[in-house]
Amino acid sequence: MTNDKDFLDDPYKIAQYLKNSQKTTPIKAYVRGNIDNMDLSKFKHFGNNDLTILIGEWADFKDLLEKNGSNIYEYYIENNQRNSAIPLLDIKDINARIEPGAIIRDMVHIGNKAVIMMGAVINIGAVIGDYTMIDMNTVIGSRAQIGKNVHVGAGAVIAGLLEPPNKTPVIIEDEVLIGANAVVLEGVRVGKGSVVAAGSVVTMDVPPNSVVAGIPAKFIKEKDNKTKNKTAIVKEIRE
Numbered sequence: 001m002t003n004d005k006d007f008l009d010d011p012y013k014i015a016q017y018l019k020n021s022q023k024t025t026p027i028k029a030y031v032r033g034n035i036d037n038m039d040l041s042k043f044k045h046f047g048n049n050d051l052t053i054l055i056g057e058w059a060d061f062k063d064l065l066e067k068n069g070s071n072i073y074e075y076y077i078e079n080n081q082r083n084s085a086i087p088l089l090d091i092k093d094i095n096a097r098i099e100p101g102a103i104i105r106d107m108v109h110i111g112n113k114a115v116i117m118m119g120a121v122i123n124i125g126a127v128i129g130d131y132t133m134i135d136m137n138t139v140i141g142s143r144a145q146i147g148k149n150v151h152v153g154a155g156a157v158i159a160g161l162l163e164p165p166n167k168t169p170v171i172i173e174d175e176v177l178i179g180a181n182a183v184v185l186e187g188v189r190v191g192k193g194s195v196v197a198a199g200s201v202v203t204m205d206v207p208p209n210s211v212v213a214g215i216p217a218k219f220i221k222e223k224d225n226k227t228k229n230k231t232a233i234v235k236e237i238r239e
Contacts, residue, residue, distance in 0.1 A: 008107065008125040008143060009169075011162050023083035025058040033072035038064065086124055097238070102134075111148065113238045123160050129174065131238050143169040151233055153180035153198065161186055173208070177231040182217075193223055195231050 008014065031052045035045075043056035054061065058079065065072065089104040096114040104110070104122045111130035119137040122128065126140045129148035134140060138152050141160020152158065156178050161169050171189040178184065179198030190196065191208030200217040209223040221227075 011143070014124060014142065015162060018085045021085045023085055024087075025079065025082050025084070027054075027056065027058045027061055028078040029054040029061055030076045030078075031072055032074040033068075035071070038068050038071065040064075115238055117154075125169075126160075131233070131235065133233070133238070135180070141170065145169055145171045147172055147174035147176065147192070149175045149233055150178070151176075151231075152178045153182065155181040157183045159184060159186045159188075175233075177233075195223060195227060 031054060033049065035049055035052050040054065042060040043054040045055070046053045061077070086105050086107070089106050089108050089110070091098050091104065091110070094110050095112050096110045096116065098104070098110070098116045099118045101118040102116045102120045102122070104116065105124045107124050108122050109127045110116065111128055111132060113131050114128050115133040116122070116128070117134060117136045120134045120140070121138070122134065122140040123142040125143040127145045128134060128140070129146055129150060131148055132146055132150040132152070134146070134152050135154040135156070137155045139157045140146065140152070141158055143161045144158045146152065146158070150172055152172070158170050158172065168187045170184055170186065172178065172184070173190060173192040175193045176190050176196070178190070178196045179200065181198055182196045182200045182202065184190065184196070184202045188202050188205055190202065190206040191210065193209040194206045195211045196202055196206065196217060197211070197213030199215070200213050201215045202212065203216040206212050206217070211220045211223055211227060212218060213220050
């Protein structure tokens with residue numbers, strides 16, 4: 001897998017990569033049967049005749065069934081994707097809190113002590129900054145750039161840039177709060193310290209330290225101390 005910046009900055013290169021990538025339909029099969037004479041070289045396998053666990057491709061398992069059906073007494077298959085072009089990100093060594101049910105594709109950068117909540121979806125090429133929280137059921141589109149100390153509220157959508165292939169990604173600068181169910185459209189930059197009210201649809205750039213709201217979102221006021229207190233992030237949640 002490549003994570004070259006020039007590659008990720010070009011939606012056409014990403015689209016070509018997706019087209020040419022080897023599509024995969026991985027499965028985990030629990031098998032009871034006589035496996036002694038079966039060719040399991042295309043699988044990772046664990047167990048014995050009482051119960052063998054095979055991990056591999058669906059097409060290879062179908063072939064195994066056709067050739068060895070009489071020796072397989074029972075099987076059960078787990079499968080959650082079909083012809084997938086990009087694997088999920090390996091998150092084991094990332095210094096962040098990633099809750100169950102988050103879907104993060106490969107070639108995503110997750111910053112130090114970020115928090116990714118249940119049901120969040122983060123697509124190829126996105127960048128999540130240090131101490132940023134991506135809340136429940138949020139969608140971060142491909143190539144979106146999310147800064148440090150940002151909170152993207154539950155159900156928000158930060159648009160991606162493969163279709164349409166706009167050359168400018170969405171940029172959310174540091175210390176921004178995006179309210180629940182807000183939408184930030186392609187090519188928009190939200191300036192440092194700004195607040196996007198819940199349910200807003202942001203179609204134009206937002207100046208730093210601004211509060212915007214509505215459909216489409218409009219400037220409401222400059223961010224004041226009262227707003228700062230209401231929208232402050234809690235660092236303890238990220239520790």
